[in-house]
Amino acid sequence: MCVDSAPPPSPRLTRRGILAGAAALAGTVAIASPSPATAADRHSSVRGDRPAGGDLVVRGGTLLDPETGEVTEDAVVVIRDGVVRAAGAQADTETPEGAEVLDAHGRWILPGLVDAHIHLSTAAEARDAVRLGATSARSGSTNFYQDIAVRELARHTPALAPRLRAAGVFVTPHLGDTVLADPDLTPLAGLKDGVRSAEALRRVVEVNLARGADVIKTRVNERAGLPEQDPLTQVYSHEQLSEIVAAARRGGKGVLCHSYSEKGCHDAVTAGIRSLEHGAFVGERTLHEMRRRGTYFTPTLTAIAGLASSPDPVLAERGRTYLPVLKRAVLAAHELGVPLAAGTDSSGGTVEPVGREVELMREAGLPALDAIRTATTGAARLLGLERTAGRLARGFAGDVVVVDGDPLADVSVLKRPVRVVRAGVVL
Template sequence: MCVENTPPPPSRLTRRGILAGAAALAGTTAVLSATAPRASAAGGSGDGGGHGLGLGGDLVIEGGTLLDPATGEVTEDAVVVIAGGVVRAAGRRGKIRVPEGMEVLDAHGRWVLPGLVESHIHLNTAAEARDAVLHGATSARSGSTNFYQDIAVRELARQAPHLAPRLRAAGVFVTPDLGDTILADPDLTPLAKLRDGVRSPEALRRVVEINLARGADVIKTRVNERAGLPEQDPLAQVYDREQLSAVVAAAKRGGKGVLCHSYSEKGCHDAVMAGIRSLEHGVFVGERTLREMRRRETYFTPTLTAIAGLAESSDPVLAERGRTYLPVLERAVLAAHELGVPLAAGTDSSGGKVKPIGREVELMREAGLPALDAIRTATTSAARLLGLQGRAGRLARGFAGDAILLDGDPLADVSVLKKPVRVVRSGIAL
C-alpha cells in the first residue's frame, strides 16, 4: 500500500474533534469546568507567553535563600516579586521594592529555587499533571501519549497553570507498530494496512505530519526496543539511520526537533547521526557517539530514575536489567558531563505514577556530577532543551513565576529536591 494515496491532512473540524476526544480521555475538560472560578480569579496573563489564555497570579516570596542555577549565586534574605505570573524583580531584601497589597509567601528558613524542568514524562491525565507540579516540575516535555492526551494537558496548563506543568507535547509515538494508537485518529487508520508497519519513508513522514497537524511541539521516535518489557530486547534495533533521518527531516520541515528512545551503542550512534535533538535513555552510548553529540549539541536525557526502577521490579528479567544497566548508564552520564555533552533530567514517569524530578537530580549527583551541575540538568540546561531559555530555569526578571521552596540546602544535599515544601506555579502558591 502506498500511503501517499491516502487522504490529505485533516480539516480543522477533524482536528478539533480528535483533540476534544483527547481532552475527554485526559479529564482536562471536566477539571477546567470544576476549577474555572479559581482560574478566573488568578488574573494576569503571566503564563500565556503568546501561547493561549494562561493566567498568572501576583505573589511575593520573602525571606528565603535564593539560588540562581545559571550563576550559582546564593542570595540570603531574598525577595522575589511575581506579578501576572512573571518575575518582576528578585534579589536581596532592601534592594527590591515590594508593591503594597500583594500576597506574601513566607520563605524564612527555606531555600528558594526556580520550578524544575522535567524533560521526559508521559502525562496522560489531569491528575498526573497535577502530581507532576506538586513534585516540583513546573515545566515539562512529553515522551508521547497514545491518544494525544499530552496535547490536552498542554492546553490545561495554558488555561489554568496551577493545574499542570508548562508542557511541550509530543503527540503519538512514531514507532513500527502503532497498536491501539491507530484508533486515536482517522488519518492514522490507513497505516493499519501496512504489512510491515510504519517503516517506509512515506509512512514515517505521514505519522510525523499527522502529529504536527494535531499540534505536537516535538516528535518522539525510537531506535531500539523497550527495556521495560521482559519479552523485548532493548538492544534490538527497530529503525536504521535512513529511517530515523526520514523522521528527523519531516519534523524539521515543521520546525520541530526529535527525541529518540535508544539503548544500544549502534542505535545511539545512528540516531545522533540522523540529527535527533535529544537521546533518551542511551544506556550503552559510547565515547565516539558522545563526542558527536557534543559537536552537534545533541542533548542526553538518561532517565536514570526509570533504569533504577527496573531493579525494583518483581519480574526477574527486568530486575536483572536494572541492576546491570544502572552502573553502565551512570558511567555514560559522567562521561557525557566531562566531555561537555548537554544533559537534561527526565524521570520517564508513566502508567499513572509520577516520580519526583528531584530523584533524577539526586541520581545525576550519584553518577558523579557536582551538585550545582546536577541541579542545572533540571533547570537551565533542561530549559534550553525545551526552548524555554528566558522563561524557565531561573528566578530572574522576565522569567516565569515558578518556584519551589526547600527545607534544606540543595548544594549540600540535592535529595531535598525530591520533597518541595511549597510549589509556586505562575505566581500561584500551591
C-alpha cells in the same frame, strides 16, 4: 498499501475534535471547546508559555540562581500576573503592598523544575507532576494525544499542569490501538511490515504536526521495561531515522529518540535527532558526535533505577545491570561537555519527582550545581524555554519551588518541595 496517496492530515481536527477527545481521556473537560488558536499560540508564544497568573511575594529564604550559581540570603521574589518582576536581596528589592506573601524564612528558593521526559495522560498525573516541583515538562508521547490536551490545560489553568512541550503519538513500527487516535492514521493499520516505509514514517510525523505536536518522539531500539523485548535490538535504521528527522524539520520541530545500544545511539545522533533518551550503552564516539552537534542527553536514570526493584526477575536484573553503565555514560557526557537534561520517564499513573533524577545525576558524579542545572537551565534550553523557565529573574515565569535545606549540600531536598508556586499561584 500506499499512504502517500492519502490526502494531507486535516488541520480542522487539531483544536476541536482531537483536543476534545484527548481532554476526555485526560480526565478534564476544561479545554473541550477552546477558542481558535492563533499562529503565535501554535508556536508556543510568550502568552502561551506564560499564561496570566497570580501576584505573589516570596520572602525571606535563600535564593539560588542555577545559571550563575549565585546564592542570595534573605531574598525576595516578586511575581505579578504570573511573571517575575524582581528577584534579589530583600533590602535592595521594592515589594508591592497588598500582594500575597509566601514566607520562606529558613528555606531555599529555586525556580520551578523541568522534567524533560514524562508521559502525562491524565489530569491527575499533570497535577501530581506540578505538586512534585515539575512546573515545566516535555512529553515522551501519549497514545491518544492526551499530552496536547494537557498542554492546553496548562495554558488555561496553570496550577493544574506543567507548561508542556507535547509529542503527540509515538513514531514506532507497531502503532497498535494508537491508529484509533486519529482517522488519518487508520490507513497504516493494514501495512504488512508496520510503520517502516519512508511514506508511512512521514505520515505519522505529518499527522502529529497537523495535530499540534511541539516535538516528535521515535525509537531506535526495543523497550527496556518489557521483559519480552530486548532493548539492544534495533527497530529503525539510520535511513529510517533520517526520514523521521527530515519530516519533523520540515515542520520546524526536533526529534527525541528512545535508544539503548551503541549502534542505535550513533545512528540516531548522526541522523540528526535533538535529544537522545535513555542511552545506556552510548559510546565515546557517539558522545563526541553529540558534543559537536549540540545533541542533548536525557538519560532517565529514575526509570532505569526503578527496573531494579521490579518483581519481574528479567527487569530487575536489567535494571541492576544497566544503571551503573548509564551512570558512567552520564559522567562521561558531562565531562565531555554534552548537554544533559533531567527526565523521569514517569508513566502509567505514577509520577516520580524530578528531584529524584537530580539526585541520581549527583550520584553519577556531577557536582551538585551541575546536577541542579539538568532540571533547570539545561532542560529549559532543550525545551526552547531558556527565556521562560529555569531561573527566577525579571521576565521569567513565576514558577517557584521552596525546599527545606541547602540543595547545594544535599540535592535530595528537591524530591520533597515544601511549597510549589505555578505562575504566581501557591499550590
